[in-house]
Amino acid sequence: MNTRTTHQPIIEMRGIEKHFGSVIALAGVSVDVYPGECHCLLGDNGAGKSTFIKTMSGVHKPTRGEILFEGRQMHFEDPRDAIAAGIATVYQDLAMIPLMSVSRNFFMGNEPTRKIAGIPFFDRALADRVTMEEMRQMGINLRGPDQAVGTLSGGERQTVAIARAVHFGAKVLILDEPTSALGVRQTANVLSTIDKVRKQDIAVVFITHNVRHAMAVGDRFTVLNRGMTLGTAQRGQIQPEELQDMMAGGQELVALEGSLGGTV
Amino acid sequence: MAETAETTPAPDERVKQMSAFRRALIRPELGGICGTIAVFTFFLLFAFDSGMFNSQGILNWSTVSAQFMIIAVGACLLMIAGEFDLSVGSMIGFSGMMIAIFSVTLGWPVWAAILVTFALSLAIGALNGFIVIRTGLPSFIVTLAALFILRGFTIYFPQLLENKTIIGGIRETAEGDWLAPVFGGKILTGLFDWLGQTGVIATFERGTRQGDPVVDGIPMLIVWAIALVIFGHVLLTRTKFGNWIFAAGGDAQAARYVGVPVNRVKILMFMLTAFCATVFATCQVMEFGSAGADRGLLKEFEAIIAVVIGGALLTGGYGSVLGAALGALIFGVVQQGLFFASVESSLFRVFLGVILLLAVILNTYIRRMITGER
Numbered sequence: 141m142n143t144r145t146t147h148q149p150i151i152e153m154r155g156i157e158k159h160f161g162s163v164i165a166l167a168g169v170s171v172d173v174y175p176g177e178c179h180c181l182l183g184d185n186g187a188g189k190s191t192f193i194k195t196m197s198g199v200h201k202p203t204r205g206e207i208l209f210e211g212r213q214m215h216f217e218d219p220r221d222a223i224a225a226g227i228a229t230v231y232q233d234l235a236m237i238p239l240m241s242v243s244r245n246f247f248m249g250n251e252p253t254r255k256i257a258g259i260p261f262f263d264r265a266l267a268d269r270v271t272m273e274e275m276r277q278m279g280i281n282l283r284g285p286d287q288a289v290g291t292l293s294g295g296e297r298q299t300v301a302i303a304r305a306v307h308f309g310a311k312v313l314i315l316d317e318p319t320s321a322l323g324v325r326q327t328a329n330v331l332s333t334i335d336k337v338r339k340q341d342i343a344v345v346f347i348t349h350n351v352r353h354a355m356a357v358g359d360r361f362t363v364l365n366r367g368m369t370l371g372t373a374q375r376g377q378i379q380p381e382e383l384q385d386m387m388a389g390g391q392e393l394v395a396l397e398g399s400l401g402g403t404v
Numbered sequence: 405m406a407e408t409a410e411t412t413p414a415p416d417e418r419v420k421q422m423s424a425f426r427r428a429l430i431r432p433e434l435g436g437i438c439g440t441i442a443v444f445t446f447f448l449l450f451a452f453d454s455g456m457f458n459s460q461g462i463l464n465w466s467t468v469s470a471q472f473m474i475i476a477v478g479a480c481l482l483m484i485a486g487e488f489d490l491s492v493g494s495m496i497g498f499s500g501m502m503i504a505i506f507s508v509t510l511g512w513p514v515w516a517a518i519l520v521t522f523a524l525s526l527a528i529g530a531l532n533g534f535i536v537i538r539t540g541l542p543s544f545i546v547t548l549a550a551l552f553i554l555r556g557f558t559i560y561f562p563q564l565l566e567n568k569t570i571i572g573g574i575r576e577t578a579e580g581d582w583l584a585p586v587f588g589g590k591i592l593t594g595l596f597d598w599l600g601q602t603g604v605i606a607t608f609e610r611g612t613r614q615g616d617p618v619v620d621g622i623p624m625l626i627v628w629a630i631a632l633v634i635f636g637h638v639l640l641t642r643t644k645f646g647n648w649i650f651a652a653g654g655d656a657q658a659a660r661y662v663g664v665p666v667n668r669v670k671i672l673m674f675m676l677t678a679f680c681a682t683v684f685a686t687c688q689v690m691e692f693g694s695a696g697a698d699r700g701l702l703k704e705f706e707a708i709i710a711v712v713i714g715g716a717l718l719t720g721g722y723g724s725v726l727g728a729a730l731g732a733l734i735f736g737v738v739q740q741g742l743f744f745a746s747v748e749s750s751l752f753r754v755f756l757g758v759i760l761l762l763a764v765i766l767n768t769y770i771r772r773m774i775t776g777e778r
Contacts, residue, residue: 219661220663223663236658237650237654237721239771240651240654244650244651247647248648248659248662248664249648249651253644260643291774304662
């Protein structure tokens with residue numbers, strides 16, 4: 141699954157620093173992501189995960205450090221630049237619009253048009269057909285393309301958003317805690333979707349604070365703590381317990397874990 | 405979301421769960437269609453002999469409905485885009501007054517007065533939108549301010565310039581103008597002459613217009629209403645921009661993340677609302693031949709009520725232009741129907757309040773059904 145021996149990293153973040161006024165949110169984070177790998181970014185709340193991926197997706201500009209995309213240095217002015225380059229982000233709560241149909245959501249911002257008498261009309265027939273096809277491939281049975289997204293479960297919504305990003309040519313897919321609000325079976329669906337996407341040679345950056353979810357699909361794991369990288373580990377070289385320790389900063393959790401009987 | 409997981413059954417079961425009735429319920433126009441049928445049935449039963457359904461009667465309530473429709477189209481698209489405009493009524497008064505001041509007081513040709521007024525109102529609409537976007541304040545407050553500012557100017561300018569609050573004489577000024585008939589004229593006059601001669605519609609029996617048909621054409625007001633409804637409906641349901649309108653109102657931040665130019669969509673919809681208000685004002689000024697400082701009072705609320713009856717959600721992201729047009733039709737028919745049925749006209753407002761409440765309750769229920777909320 142890991143093709144890093146033959147490929148260059150698709151995106152390299154070198155020594156990224158981000159300061160908000162006097163607060164140092166990121167103090168020099170370096171991460172590289174290869175095509176076809178699922179790179180898990182772990183960290184507790186406030187570790188700087190969100191700030192880091194927002195830098196990657198063009199929402200924030202780094203205070204210091206450089207971003208190399210396909211070997212070239214990039215300066216994203218806003219998220220649209222990043223999207224145009226092929227970096228798509230799926231946000232946990234803001235992936236879909238519940239009142240709109242699946243097909244309208246799928247093509248939101250990328251509507252196909254067909255000219256009738258010189259006027260570009262929204263090609264709904266095409267949009268509906270493509271949506272149904274893509275949903276079938278992702279294993280979601282829709283009642284029809286006009287079904288409202290509101291009727292889908294949380295996991296299905298994440299899946300639709302991922303399918304959308306892939307369909308519109310994402311090379312790097314950033315998933316911001318896609319499983320944190322989901323039940324067990326829906327989480328399994330989303331994780332299998334991540335696996336499908338990775339097999340299409342797309343780089344997946346999977347943000348989570350759940351070590352089990354990360355271990356299920358991750359090829360490499362980077363732990364952030366207090367705005368710093370605590371290193372990147374290969375799959376198989378690290379135990380879930382070690383990751384958990386690194387995320388929580390170790391010490392405090394050891395005592396806690398004893399009293400909870402290893403349930404955390 | 406864990407809750408959704410429990411209540412959402414497997415895909416196969418879901419196919420059966422959706423009955424045809426529920427599917428029909430989800431169409432935003434449903435309330436409007438039912439209301440229209442109910443209203444027409446009622447007045448056909450109780451006011452058929454009153455002249456409400458002869459050619460003059462039909463023209464009467466069609467004209468009133470068309471007025472509502474014109475402002476409802478703009479209000480509808482703006483509401484779906486997630487914003488309100490409370491300055492519609494004041495904009496009607498203001499635009500009418502500007503046309504009168506430019507053409508009568510300042511002596512400009514009427515076409516120039518109309519065009520400059522349109523430019524002015526579009527600019528004000530854009531300003532409303534810009535302030536809403538820039539400050540992030542609710543459009544309710546920003547346009548409430550515009551409501552008072554515009555109404556204030558509408559009263560102040562004519563008093564300053566002419567020492568009165570109604571400026572007349574526009575019909576004389578508009579004589580021979582090329583643009584004025586687009587708003588104040590009538591079409592199909594030949595057809596109606598012929599219908600009068602063949603006896604399909606009644607003719608005047610005495611007076612200066614003896615022999616002329618009682619209805620001598622379709623006012624441009626109605627043509628504008630139909631054209632705007634078709635334009636709005638096609639824009640919303642058949643174009644890329646329409647999808648952006650839904651997206652902007654459904655969840656502006658989610659739409660921004662996928663590259664929808666939400667700010668542009670919202671500002672353009674504020675401008676469309678102002679445009680519709682000015683079309684209304686221009687037609688009214690051309691019909692009455694005068695502009696008054698109190699014109700358009702309460703129209704913003706009537707527009708919003710028509711839109712809500714038409715199935716749009718006050719929170720944005722959902723609605724239908726056709727539904728809003730039906731809402732406007734219900735309004736026009738009831739307002740004039742009560743007059744024909746000799747019912748005290750103040751009861752119209754009672755009717756408005758009741759139907760607004762029913763429509764909002766129905767819409768909330770439908771929204772829950774669509775989104776699966778409990």
